[in-house]
Amino acid sequence: DVKVTQSSRYLVKRTGEKVFLECVQDMDHENMFWYRQDPGLGLRLIYFSYDVKMKEKGDIPEGYSVSREKKERFSLILESASTNQTSMYLCASSRRNEQFFGPGTRLTVL
Amino acid sequence: AQSVTQLDSQVPVFEEAPVELRCNYSSSVSVYLFWYVQYPNQGLQLLLKYLSGSTLVKGINGFEAEFNKSQTSFHLRKPSVHISDTAEYFCAVAGGGGSYIPTFGRGTSLIVHP
Numbered sequence: 380d381v382k383v384t385q386s387s388r389y390l391v392k393r394t395g396e397k398v399f400l401e402c403v404q405d406m407d408h409e410n411m412f413w414y415r416q417d418p419g420l421g422l423r424l425i426y427f428s429y430d431v432k433m434k435e436k437g438d439i440p441e442g443y444s445v446s447r448e449k450k451e452r453f454s455l456i457l458e459s460a461s462t463n464q465t466s467m468y469l470c471a472s473s474r475r476n477e478q479f480f481g482p483g484t485r486l487t488v489l
Numbered sequence: 490a491q492s493v494t495q496l497d498s499q500v501p502v503f504e505e506a507p508v509e510l511r512c513n514y515s516s517s518v519s520v521y522l523f524w525y526v527q528y529p530n531q532g533l534q535l536l537l538k539y540l541s542g543s544t545l546v547k548g549i550n551g552f553e554a555e556f557n558k559s560q561t562s563f564h565l566r567k568p569s570v571h572i573s574d575t576a577e578y579f580c581a582v583a584g585g586g587g588s589y590i591p592t593f594g595r596g597t598s599l600i601v602h603p
Binding site for chain 1: 498521523525530531532533534535538540579583584589590591593594595596
């Protein structure tokens with residue numbers, strides 16, 4: 380059974396902290412994605428990666444960075460967390476068209 | 490460029506009634522279309538997809554969708570819903586402009602009442 384896992388289901392951080400969200404997939408997919416999901420706004424793409432060490436900005440990259448050192452792992456980094464980054468973060472992977480999602484990390488920044 | 494519009498943010502319905510969730514897309518080229526479902530506190534999972542061929546696509550849990558190229562629509566239907574179908578449903582389009590990256594709609598919350 381294909382699987383995308385995320386390091387935490389729930390996370391609470393303080394303003395200004397550095398936050399790491401980890402995502403691992405076991406499907407040998409080339410493409411990996413980070414989205415944030417907010418009520419009424421749907422899914423918005425933050426960053427994606429189509430290969431190891433490659434990354435591309437999505438629609439809302441400001442305040443975020445990413446790292447992909449290994450094919451199976453894609454990390455999202457909030458360099459200095461702010462309250463407006465409180466959200467649900469979803470990781471996904473794909474080979475071409477269909478995306479496979481992790482369970483999400485609900486991040487609260489106080 | 491590609492875009493997706495889900496026409497209803499919320500659809501309340503009684504159990505065992507039929508339901509239709511509407512999705513319209515815009516793209517200047519041939520596209521791939523998807524419906525995903527998100528149950529509370531979970532990630533998204535694929536319900537069904539249209540890549541080519543028959544315009545009527547059947548998915549999991551009794552859902553189906555019809556691709557209508559002339560109306561640029563991909564509406565999701567189920568003839569009889571269950572309480573367990575209560576969830577958020579997302580329509581997505583990919584392939585426009587040669588990009589494999591999907592664009593998601595804002596979601597429709599299906600609320601099934603007993």
